[in-house]
Amino acid sequence: MAEKYSIRLGGTGGQGIIKGAMVLAEAAIIDGKNATQTQVYGPESRGGATKAEVNISNERILFPLVSSPNIVLCLSIGAWQTFTKDMPPGSTLILDSSLENGPALPEGVTVYRFPMIKMAYEDLGNILSTNIVAVGVLNGLMKLVSSDAAERSIAIGFKKTFVDGNIKAYELGYQAAREYLQAAK
Amino acid sequence: MREVYQKIFRDNLPHIWCAGCGNGIVMSAFARAYDKLGLDKDKTVGVSGIGCSSRITGYLDLNTLHTAHGRALPFATGVKMTRPEFAVFVFMGDGDCAAIGGNHFIHACRRNMDMTAIIINNYIYGMTGGQFSPLTPFGSKASTAPYGSVDRNFDICSLAIGAGATFVARGDVYHTKQLEKLIIEAHEHKGFSVIEVLSTCPISYGRRNKMPKPMDLMNYIKDVTIAKERADKMTAEEIAGKIVTGVLHQSAAVEYNEAYMAMVEKLEVGKNG
Amino acid sequence: MVEARLVQGNEACALGAIAAGATFYAGYPITPSTEIAEQMSALYPKKDGKFIQMEDEIASIGAIIGASCAGAKAFTATSGPGFSLMQELIGYAAMTEVPIVIVDVMRAGPSTGLPTLSSQGDIQQARWGTHGDHSIIALAPASVEETYLMTIDAFNFAEKYRTPVILLLDEIIGHLKERFLITPDMMPPIINRQKPQAGQEFVPYKNTQELIPALPDFGEGSRYHVTGLTHNEQGFYSSKPEIVESFINRINAKIEDNSEEIFRCNGYNVEDCEVLLIAYGSISRSAEEAMNNLRREGINVGLLRPQTIWPLNEALIGDACCGKKAVIIPEMNLGQYAREIERCAPDDVPVVSLPKVDGTMIFPSEIEELVREVLK
Numbered sequence: 001m002a003e004k005y006s007i008r009l010g011g012t013g014g015q016g017i018i019k020g021a022m023v024l025a026e027a028a029i030i031d032g033k034n035a036t037q038t039q040v041y042g043p044e045s046r047g048g049a050t051k052a053e054v055n056i057s058n059e060r061i062l063f064p065l066v067s068s069p070n071i072v073l074c075l076s077i078g079a080w081q082t083f084t085k086d087m088p089p090g091s092t093l094i095l096d097s098s099l100e101n102g103p104a105l106p107e108g109v110t111v112y113r114f115p116m117i118k119m120a121y122e123d124l125g126n127i128l129s130t131n132i133v134a135v136g137v138l139n140g141l142m143k144l145v146s147s148d149a150a151e152r153s154i155a156i157g158f159k160k161t162f163v164d165g166n167i168k169a170y171e172l173g174y175q176a177a178r179e180y181l182q183a184a185k
Numbered sequence: 186m187r188e189v190y191q192k193i194f195r196d197n198l199p200h201i202w203c204a205g206c207g208n209g210i211v212m213s214a215f216a217r218a219y220d221k222l223g224l225d226k227d228k229t230v231g232v233s234g235i236g237c238s239s240r241i242t243g244y245l246d247l248n249t250l251h252t253a254h255g256r257a258l259p260f261a262t263g264v265k266m267t268r269p270e271f272a273v274f275v276f277m278g279d280g281d282c283a284a285i286g287g288n289h290f291i292h293a294c295r296r297n298m299d300m301t302a303i304i305i306n307n308y309i310y311g312m313t314g315g316q317f318s319p320l321t322p323f324g325s326k327a328s329t330a331p332y333g334s335v336d337r338n339f340d341i342c343s344l345a346i347g348a349g350a351t352f353v354a355r356g357d358v359y360h361t362k363q364l365e366k367l368i369i370e371a372h373e374h375k376g377f378s379v380i381e382v383l384s385t386c387p388i389s390y391g392r393r394n395k396m397p398k399p400m401d402l403m404n405y406i407k408d409v410t411i412a413k414e415r416a417d418k419m420t421a422e423e424i425a426g427k428i429v430t431g432v433l434h435q436s437a438a439v440e441y442n443e444a445y446m447a448m449v450e451k452l453e454v455g456k457n458g
Numbered sequence: 459m460v461e462a463r464l465v466q467g468n469e470a471c472a473l474g475a476i477a478a479g480a481t482f483y484a485g486y487p488i489t490p491s492t493e494i495a496e497q498m499s500a501l502y503p504k505k506d507g508k509f510i511q512m513e514d515e516i517a518s519i520g521a522i523i524g525a526s527c528a529g530a531k532a533f534t535a536t537s538g539p540g541f542s543l544m545q546e547l548i549g550y551a552a553m554t555e556v557p558i559v560i561v562d563v564m565r566a567g568p569s570t571g572l573p574t575l576s577s578q579g580d581i582q583q584a585r586w587g588t589h590g591d592h593s594i595i596a597l598a599p600a601s602v603e604e605t606y607l608m609t610i611d612a613f614n615f616a617e618k619y620r621t622p623v624i625l626l627l628d629e630i631i632g633h634l635k636e637r638f639l640i641t642p643d644m645m646p647p648i649i650n651r652q653k654p655q656a657g658q659e660f661v662p663y664k665n666t667q668e669l670i671p672a673l674p675d676f677g678e679g680s681r682y683h684v685t686g687l688t689h690n691e692q693g694f695y696s697s698k699p700e701i702v703e704s705f706i707n708r709i710n711a712k713i714e715d716n717s718e719e720i721f722r723c724n725g726y727n728v729e730d731c732e733v734l735l736i737a738y739g740s741i742s743r744s745a746e747e748a749m750n751n752l753r754r755e756g757i758n759v760g761l762l763r764p765q766t767i768w769p770l771n772e773a774l775i776g777d778a779c780c781g782k783k784a785v786i787i788p789e790m791n792l793g794q795y796a797r798e799i800e801r802c803a804p805d806d807v808p809v810v811s812l813p814k815v816d817g818t819m820i821f822p823s824e825i826e827e828l829v830r831e832v833l834k
Binding site for chain 3: 034041061067
């Protein structure tokens with residue numbers, strides 16, 4: 001992998017964006033990498049567009065925030081509107097399939113669409129798993145962390161009763177992304 | 186009696202208080218009560234705020250903390266929580282406790298940590314030269330109320346009861362035997378105990394309020410106070426204008442440190458069981 | 459085996475306090491420090507410690523001073539508005555020489571300011587917030603691991619020098635989650651307050667050559683008086699000029715005379731660089747990244763990263779600045795530390811402040827730009 005990945009997860013307060021970012025960052029650490037995770041604090045983290053960011057690197061991470069994201073994942077139109085403006089050429093945007101009529105994207109950005117909310121709601125019967133489906137999709141596409149580490153991270157991050165459900169959510173998202181890439185080949 | 190004082194006072198007397206001041210009377214009543222309680226001086230902490238009365242801690246041969254203005258109770262809270270087995274006595278003045286320390290006071294009442302707060306109410310900020318406090322009677326003169334105070338005063342005992350203190354008493358510097366007894370009862374009560382002590386400041390309060398001689402204030406206190414046992418048998422008309430002394434309120438409630446340790450025990454059981 | 463984990467700065471502070479042997483926390487909730495209170499409320503009942511939520515920040519610091527007198531290593535955590543409220547009793551702890559630790563997670567001020575956004579605006583308040591001539595120790599970690607280790611240092615300094623110690627986190631460090639792995643070799647030894655020696659006469663505030671009197675816990679038999687009034691060696695009020703002067707001088711000298719030991723910093727290319735950056739806390743990470751980027755371009759930049767903010771080692775800073783084309787101090791305030799550096803630097807070295815007070819972190823690019831400009 002490249003020396004540093006900067007990932008931004010955007011959504012609406014309550015979609016579990018921060019938890020998703022923590023699972024990803026913890027997984028990177030389990031893989032022996034460095035990671036930093038930051039987020040927006042305050043009333044906006046309960047409703048409204050909110051974001052959580054992760055840096056992953058094999059090297060020491062100095063500046064801890066994300067200044068120029070390689071990957072942005074949006075689960076709400078508000079997030080798409082707010083958090084994609086500074087994407088550099090060559091970066092990747094992952095959108096939920098339900099989102100339409102968002103702003104024009106910066107040049108050179110690769111876009112993927114996955115029905116992450118629908119997968120959580122219809123396939124898993126639990127819309128609260130959207131964040132971990134999203135982590136699965138993101139990792140299936142970008143291969144940031146090992147799936148083993150992702151699952152161990154989920155086991156650390158959730159209460160026992162929610163671990164299995166979230167591992168399932170991760171696998172669902174991950175498989176969807178892998179199948180998409182296979183088909184696209 | 187001399188022996189009692191020698192046991193409990195440090196050897197740094199004479200004290201700084203003016204002739205006619207009630208602080209020395211409270212301190213000696215405390216010394217006698219303390220002697221009767223038979224507590225271990227090493228395991229006793231005296232805490233005070235700032236003001237004339239708060240100098241008491243300097244003369245007591247205990248572990249003593251002369252803190253900042255209004256803050257005696259938070260310090261005492263930290264001491265008592267760290268060492269719940271210690272006996273903790275807190276000395277405060279009326280301005281110290283009811284004005285700058287008012288918030289700490291109501292929360293200490295609410296928490297019900299096992300310690301005794303003695304509020305020496307001389308109706309005035311004595312050390313700074315006689316400004317009115319929240320316990321200065323409405324209409325009284327003070328250096329910052331030259332035409333009589335237009336600030337309504339607290340009844341600190343009612344405030345303590347309202348805030349949840351589980352032992353509230355009032356004594357005074359004229360009835361010293363009663364005061365001694367109240368201090369003993371307050372300490373023996375499990376929970377936060379409050380004693381308001383009506384005291385005298387001839388220099389800063391008496392002189393401004395037509396009671397210039399020390400005995401004038403003593404006589405005022407003698408005349409205005411009435412023991413609760415007697416007051417209970419009197420009509421409202423008969424008690425009007427009097428100040429009731431004695432144990433005004435006593436109730437049972439969970440003590441803070443016991444509640445904390447009960448929580449700890451529950452966690453232990455959860456861990457082992 | 460201990461494994462690396464994702465840990466938040468505030469959480470690392472809580473864990474560090476426990477590792478330091480602290481057993482008492484009193485506090486009042488305030489963003490962005492609240493996670494420390496939450497951690498202590500969860501940890502202490504399970505670890506023989508005591509947690510209490512007080513009615514305000516004044517009560518909180520009062521309670522920890524009381525707890526420390528009773529023998530506990532005690533601390534509180536707060537942020538700007540609460541730190542302001544604590545100032546009087548910081549002076550009390552300095553005056554009475556009671557060891558305590560105050561964690562201040564800095565947010566943008568003044569007043570309510572930007573409660574959720576970062577700042578380094580309390581640098582001078584930490585030094586001079588309370589009235590009167592006193593000395594103080596203040597530390598500023600730059601990572602989650604360092605927060606853990608420097609929380610232990612804070613307690614060690616408090617115990618050793620009998621002083622309030624202020625641990626200055628900024629919101630970015632307090633809220634940052636990153637890789638955290640503390641191995642035994644990283645752990646500083648734990649220092650406990652010096653107790654009076656058995657059999658020797660106990661003089662509570664004895665002015666010895668070491669300048670730091672022994673401190674018994676309440677309950678150990680050495681009954682003594684603690685007062686915020688200026689006091690003599692016995693602990694009682696005194697206004698005698700010679701007693702006052704020697705006391706005030708001692709409580710200042712015990713820290714200032716040891717500034718070489720207390721002032722800790724990291725240096726990167728300090729000696730051979732053309733332009734020296736001096737940065738602390740979260741901003742030192744921006745500075746280090748800027749240094750790395752510039753050096754890749756062939757621009758000879760170095761970095762001095764103080765971990766101790768107060769007391770300053772003025773000689774060390776003066777030497778580090780010597781002969782530089784410029785010394786740049788990026789910080790999230792209007793130049794509070796730059797002023798101190800300017801005081802220490804030789805007159806012919808330009809000291810340039812890079813201030814920022816908009817609530818956002820200083821980016822490496824902003825530092826890089828200024829370095830290029832001063833070299834023009």
